[in-house]
Amino acid sequence: MEVVVPFSPTDPKTRLSGVLSAAERREFAGVMLEDVLDALSRTRGVPEPSVLSTVSLDRDLDVDVVVDDRALTPAVNDVLASSTEPVAVVMADLALATPTALRRLFASDADVVLAPGRRVGTNALVARHPEFRVDYHGASFVDHREAAAQVGATLSVVDSHRLATDVDEPGDLAEVLAHGAGAAADWLRDRGFALGERADGSVHAVRHDE
Amino acid sequence: MEVVVPFSPTDPKTRLSGVLSAAERREFAGVMLEDVLDALSRTRGVPEPSVLSTVSLDRDLDVDVVVDDRALTPAVNDVLASSTEPVAVVMADLALATPTALRRLFASDADVVLAPGRRVGTNALVARHPEFRVDYHGASFVDHREAAAQVGATLSVVDSHRLATDVDEPGDLAEVLAHGAGAAADWLRDRGFALGERADGSVHAVRHDE
Numbered sequence: 001m002e003v004v005v006p007f008s009p010t011d012p013k014t015r016l017s018g019v020l021s022a023a024e025r026r027e028f029a030g031v032m033l034e035d036v037l038d039a040l041s042r043t044r045g046v047p048e049p050s051v052l053s054t055v056s057l058d059r060d061l062d063v064d065v066v067v068d069d070r071a072l073t074p075a076v077n078d079v080l081a082s083s084t085e086p087v088a089v090v091m092a093d094l095a096l097a098t099p100t101a102l103r104r105l106f107a108s109d110a111d112v113v114l115a116p117g118r119r120v121g122t123n124a125l126v127a128r129h130p131e132f133r134v135d136y137h138g139a140s141f142v143d144h145r146e147a148a149a150q151v152g153a154t155l156s157v158v159d160s161h162r163l164a165t166d167v168d169e170p171g172d173l174a175e176v177l178a179h180g181a182g183a184a185a186d187w188l189r190d191r192g193f194a195l196g197e198r199a200d201g202s203v204h205a206v207r208h209d210e
Numbered sequence: 211m212e213v214v215v216p217f218s219p220t221d222p223k224t225r226l227s228g229v230l231s232a233a234e235r236r237e238f239a240g241v242m243l244e245d246v247l248d249a250l251s252r253t254r255g256v257p258e259p260s261v262l263s264t265v266s267l268d269r270d271l272d273v274d275v276v277v278d279d280r281a282l283t284p285a286v287n288d289v290l291a292s293s294t295e296p297v298a299v300v301m302a303d304l305a306l307a308t309p310t311a312l313r314r315l316f317a318s319d320a321d322v323v324l325a326p327g328r329r330v331g332t333n334a335l336v337a338r339h340p341e342f343r344v345d346y347h348g349a350s351f352v353d354h355r356e357a358a359a360q361v362g363a364t365l366s367v368v369d370s371h372r373l374a375t376d377v378d379e380p381g382d383l384a385e386v387l388a389h390g391a392g393a394a395a396d397w398l399r400d401r402g403f404a405l406g407e408r409a410d411g412s413v414h415a416v417r418h419d420e
Contacts, residue, residue, distance in 0.1 A: 100369070101369055116371060116388070116389065118328075118371075118385070119381070119384065119412060119413050120384055120385070120388045120405065120413045121413075137411060138407045138411060138413055139384075139388065139405050139407070139413045141388060142388055142405065159310070159311055159370050159371050159372050160369050160370065160371055161326060161328075161369050161370055161371050161373075161374035162369050163371075164371035164374070171329070174329065174330055174349075175328070175330070178326070178330040178349065178351060178352055179326065195330065195349050195352065197348045197349070201347060201348060202329060203329050203330045203331075203348055203349045
């Protein structure tokens with residue numbers, strides 16, 4: 001199996017602009033990537049991942065980095081088309097991913113295994129069917145479910161809150177603070193973020209003075 | 211074991227006011243309740259649930275309804291204090307709940323089993339420790355994790371996107387449309403809701419003319 005973690009380090013996580021500076025967003029995206037790579041490396045039976053990056057990286061990682069400047073969908077589809085093995089694709093912003101959660105992704109032997117993301121995305125997948133291709137645009141989980149059916153692939157869906165939580169919006173930071181076990185949660189705390197409550201009782205990541 | 215589904219039918223789901231009328235919100239809350247009761251009834255080994263309602267219900271349900279007009283926390287804590295059996299508490303707005311997901315809640319034999327909800331809530335729990343009490347206010351998942359530790363209870367956490375998805379906000383409706391297998395998804399489709407995409411590529415439940 002080939003395990004690929006797509007990563008786009010140029011102006012990442014723009015929907016966090018209201019709470020993190022551009023430099024902080026780049027740093028936070030890198031910390032989340034390292035959390036994902038670390039969780040994968042500790043997942044029993046999973047081969048070493050490689051990073052599929054849109055540009056060459058200035059950080060030292062313990063894994064191979066393949067640079068492909070195309071958009072996510074064609075870059076991943078090129079891996080799917082050229083690989084002679086099953087391919088797993090795990091997003092780089094799954095700050096809650098643990099080996100236990102990831103193990104469930106790899107434990108199924110279905111032709112296509114999907115871990116849905118919030119907002120109807122696809123946060124992780126395993127493709128064992130030679131004709132399956134991705135389309136990450138829009139409601140990708142629904143599209144991938146249909147794409148699997150269209151090529152006659154058996155499908156399994158991983159029901160995981162940890163894998164469903166990609167970190168894109170300020171509301172997602174509260175999930176990292178509450179459930180994160182890796183460096184991303186520490187990084188947020190070091191920058192003054194803590195769980196806080198608004199007047200209506202809703203819970204958010206609130207930034208205090210550092 | 212005693213299985214309780216708290217329900218508050220008076221002006222429910224106010225955060226959906228922008229997309230559903232008051233009458234629709236009452237109806238939708240009732241449809242979700244019936245989905246949860248149906249999923250529980252189809253979960254192997256789980257006794258018949260009862261509804262813990264703030265007012266008497268004008269709808270016919272196949273299960274017992276206990277009326278307690280207090281707030282959620284004291285009403286549930288009264289059940290915990292008075293029951294001589296383990297108690298399960300499952301929220302009434304888990305429109306994605308399936309027997310497979312619920313089975314994981316009941317499969318653990320830990321003293322306290324928690325299924326976190328988005329926004330750091332607690333969407334379902336099983337309490338087998340006589341001293342464990344709930345506090346649903348604020349970041350209840352974190353509080354319940356601490357409360358379990360304080361009474362010396364063993365803890366298990368169920369990592370489920372289906373159980374983590376309580377339906378409170380317009381953004382949650384897209385989850386129901388994409389993943390819902392029960393009447394709530396059909397109810398939304400019958401009212402003209404469908405998955406749609408905004409200019410930035412994000413996915414939402416969009417309401418078309420009926």
